[in-house]
Amino acid sequence: MSKTIDFGIDLGTTNSLIAKFSGGKVQVFKNPRGHKEGLPSIVGFRKDKILVGDKARDFSAKDPKNVKSRFKRKMGTSETFKIESIKASKTPEELSSFVLKELKGFVQSGENVESAVITIPASFDTIQSNATKEAGKLAGLKEIILLQEPIAASLAYANKDSSIDLKNSQWIVYDLGGGTFDVALVKIVEGELTVVDHEGDNYFGGTDLDSLIVEKIVAPHIETLGRFDNFLAELQSASGKHEKSWYRLLDACENAKIELSTDMSTEIEFELEDDDGEEVEGVVTVTRSQFESLIKEKIESTATMLKQILTRQSLQPSDLEFVLMVGGSTYIPYVRSLIEELMNIPVNTDIDPTNAIAIGSAFYAGGCQKLDTNASSEKTDSNSSLKVKATYVTSTQDEEEIFAAKVVGDFADYTYRIHSVDGSFDSGTKPLIARINEELPLRKGEFNIFSFTILDSTGNTVPHSHEQIQIAQGRYSVAGQVLPEELSLVKDDLASNDTVLHKIFERNCILPTRATRTVEVAKTIVKGSNDLPLKIMMVEGDSNNHFLSNKPIGTLEVDGHQLTKDLLKGTEIDITFEISTSRDLTVSAYFNGTGQEFSQIFNPTKRDVSPKQLGSDIIKLEEAILSEQESASDNIETEKELAAVQREVQELLLETGNLSEDSITDDKFKLEDKKRSVAQKLHQITSRKRLESCKQEYKEVKELVTGIAHEAGNDQEKHRLKDIVRREEVFLNSNSYSTIESAISELNSIQNTILFRTPAFLVNVFEHLVDSRVSMNDQLQANSLIETGKSLIQSEQWSDLGLVNARLWDLMPQDEQNIDQTKFVTGII
Known part of the structure; x- marks a missing residue:
């Protein structure tokens, strides 16, 4: 029984194929009923009978409403296909599973196809990729590896002819x-x-x-x-x-x-x-x-x-x-x-453009070890006292390759032998040792198979996990698949009353990959409460865009009933993100405040688009453009850019208005993608405005803090200020307003540290609070604190005065607390 997956499947929108890698070659299977390689990706329902492929296509001439096709493009969406003959609906994943089951029937060798490599477009997002795996599981596949179609096509070409350099x-x-x-x-x-x-x-x-x-x-x-x-x-x-x-x-x-x-x-x-x-x-x-x-x-x-x-x-x-x-x-x-x-x-x-993807996927499958026989990981053999860990490449351009193995256990008087199945190489019988290194000669341009046999002291064969060694000479392997879009975490930005994206995974990073981030809880969640849950959203797309411009792919959600104690505002959460070669995304979170760990709590979100809601979103987008146009009247270039975006929005409104709620086309998904593109353009225009505003604010805050530090700062604070100024050329030229805002926040931190130990500042704040006492929530407590503050000023107990100010500040209405504290700097600079 092969220890590699071997089967490759091209699950296409219009046609699908299945192929197998065996003995260094790829066989594309033909439909036993028509002897054609491809299977039309069409499913029909005739009473209690399911028709797939050409039979479904023929049936569509009689009853097109009960025949479904082109469903691959709706994978990962909330769309379903109504089937009149069975009075039910089928999801795109269910329809795809019928195609996969039919393809499995092409294999007439008696083998059960339980594992396969299935190809997907490189531009498929995370949700579509997960949906493809779901279809495979519905078809009875126990192990599924996804492969991007451009890689499959390139493998088919590169491995087609060993004479191609x-x-x-x-x-x-x-x-x-x-x-x-x-x-x-x-x-x-x-x-x-x-x-x-x-x-x-x-x-x-x-x-x-x-x-x-x-x-x-x-x-x-x-x-x-x-x-x-x-x-x-x-x-x-x-x-x-x-x-x-x-x-x-x-x-x-x-x-x-x-x-x-x-x-x-x-x-x-x-x-x-x-x-x-x-x-x-x-x-x-x-x-x-x-x-x-x-x-x-x-x-x-x-x-x-x-x-x-x-x-x-x-x-x-x-x-x-x-x-x-x-x-x-x-x-x-x-x-x-x-x-x-x-x-x-x-x-x-x-290469044949119709079967290249299937051929390439089979080449890839031939190098994929099944889960129970991973050539690079240590396995426990049937003889519990013996473990073998082997290392070798499965594809190489060299004509010789090193096979290395580490043997652990009691193997006194054991022997081993490595020989090629065609008889061209034989290591001879050798004593089994802890570390084996054999140089294996390879036949040029061929798939080389070797047997690795271990015998015990009585001459009986000892089963182990590396009995067969497979190395392709002159064939090309895959260095890794890439992530097609950035994945980011959506976080609240209290300063702008909006959200910001924190990039987790870079576009084109090699899979699999892993990352960790620490975030703070923005609000207190009481244990056992029905309060709004903690939500952390993941989106796919450019992290420089607003999150509404990107595709939501899921939400990390924890509510009060899952907590063992209150989760306080400001508590740190350590989040671990892992994404596999096949785009399986796992998110785990450790709550430092409660000591709890939540694993695999990521809930993918299927794409749901309603023409009515889409129209509403586009109208809001137009309103945002009009608002920006009002504030951009003094900037001719920005006005032109906004006018161009507005024309696109008006075209979108017209196209969306022509869509029916029950449209059977993919147009609503196309229009939503266009809407996201327009939203990205608007965000880029407004980001430039925000960027210029941030640069101006940075200059003003730097000038203010420089003066305060010169008058009242200590050596450590002056050093922190110099460090920020030293880096300013980098972040001012980064075109990232979030980076500049971070520098402004650092400057404000230095300012606060100095001001809150400066008597003149503390007195000015206290006097402002005294003048504002009538608006405080608790007058009795306010009067008591004011009398205490007056006494502290007389005795020059400045640190205690700072505490009184803080308590008085908390008594102020929320909308009056957000006052620029620099107005109290009188007498300091």
């Missing part, structure tokens, strides 16, 4: 599939492959090109042939009169798109009833030039993403080997020619 090279993977788009910069350094940077769009793929043909060519033509009231809206609504026709037209346009890759024109047939019940049928001709004109803007947008990567990485087109084309939609000749023309980089079409 890719040492220390880099290229772009351009992956335009049925439902998603990825463009990634891939490097090979010292035989290891990794994604360095990427861009992507989870809502652009071949299915969107099909929709364009329906929306821009077919639907307008049909409207001229009968009476239709808002035909397109009725096509795209779950309760629309023509919903069934939407699915039929999409399928017809998909076939037309495929035909246009080889033919200069094609015909799309249609048959439906208009709003009066009159039959409308006919044929619409679509030419290749029409189609290319239709998709030009979309394909140009993918080239823009590619250019963004080159700019970020300071690369020129000449620095790249090629653009590797992957995904069924890259069969479109116009896609290949336009990208080559726009980027001036050779296009590489040496």
Whole structure:
């Protein structure tokens, strides 16, 4: 039985495949019912029978409402698909699990597929990644490893032909599939492959090109042939009169798109009833030039993403080997020619774009040890007195490789032997020792398998966890997968009455990874109370943006009923964040105030978008822009930027207004992504204003504190001030207002330390409080404290006067406590 996972699955939006790594080669399995490699990712429900693949596609011609497709793009959302024939709804994860189960049936060797590598777009967020694993578990997979599709494609190419020399090279993977788009910069350094940077769009793929043909060519033509009231809206609504026709037209346009890759024109047939019940049928001709004109803007947008990567990485087109084309939609000749023309980089079409992802995932699976046989960790063997820990690389460009093993236990008179299964190498029988080092010769460009046998003193074989050694020569391995977006913690910012993001994980950091942070509790939570719980939100996206511009991926939540004692305001919480290669996020928190530890309390949040709520959010965004425009009347450049953002918001409002609550398209998710993009632009504009304000405030506070320190500061306080001033060039040029605000906070701390031991300041504060006594909450206590304060001033007991001031301050109404204390500095500077 293999100790590696071996099976790789490409779970696609339109088609899915399964492959297996065995003996150094990859086999892509064919459907035993039709002998085709791919399985259409379509699920149909006919009474009590579930149809998957081609049978479901055929059934859709008769009953499209009970056939579901393109559900991959809704993975990780709250969306469900209503199935009329079973009077129930299915989630995208459940529908995907039916596809995975059908793929498992392609394996006719008698093996049970219990572990697999499943590919995901590199731009899939954390929630979508978790949803993919959920689909795998629903399909009966016990162990699932996720692999980013650009890595899979690159493995398929790099391991396709051992004669290809890719040492220390880099290229772009351009992956335009049925439902998603990825463009990634891939490097090979010292035989290891990794994604360095990427861009992507989870809502652009071949299915969107099909929709364009329906929306821009077919639907307008049909409207001229009968009476239709808002035909397109009725096509795209779950309760629309023509919903069934939407699915039929999409399928017809998909076939037309495929035909246009080889033919200069094609015909799309249609048959439906208009709003009066009159039959409308006919044929619409679509030419290749029409189609290319239709998709030009979309394909140009993918080239823009590619250019963004080159700019970020300071690369020129000449620095790249090629653009590797992957995904069924890259069969479109116009896609290949336009990208080559726009980027001036050779296009590489040496691998089959439809099965490359599955092949690459199988290569990766062949190097993944199953959970119970990890080659790099120590295992207890069936003989409890013997433990073997082995270290070796599974892929190498060298023609010899060292196998090292550490043996622990009672192995007196034991022997071992290592030999290749093809008979080309045999170490001979040797006495078993605590540390084994064997130099294994490797056949060039092949997958080398060795047996590692241990015999006891009587000549019986001793089972252990490293009986088979597998090393691929001339093959490339993966250095690590990267995190596609930053993950940040949302924290309250009391100074601005808003929130700030604290970055936990960097974009493009190598997985798995771990981080710790310490935060303070912003409010007291009473043990056993029903008070609002402590909430710590995690978001995915640029940490320089406002948290509302990023995707919420979950909340860490603890309430009073979980506490063993009161959790006081200001108590420190130590939080540990861990994220696996497959994007499993674990958050653990230790409460220093109660001594409690909460593990794995992170609750992922599925994406939920309502057109009505989306419209409301966009209106609030427009109001925020209008507010900013009022305060930016003296800045022409800012006014122009705000006007451009406002135009985008107005376009968004128009598009959202055309959406029905029961839209069967992905448009609401696309529009929400656009809304986040616009919100990011607005935040960047307002951040610049805040940045300039912070810089000005820093200069004013520095001048004030410098004077106070000169007059009344001690050596330690003056040294702290000098240290801040020494660093100011760095944080003033950082373009991060939070960093500058932190410096201002440090200056205020120095100021407070000096002022609260300075008699003139303490007296001025006391006199202000005396004048304000009428507004204090407890007049009796206030009068008593004032008399005590007067006595302390006479006796010059300044430290005690500071305590009296603090108690009087607490008696003031909350809105009067927030007074700039520098107004009391009279006589000090």
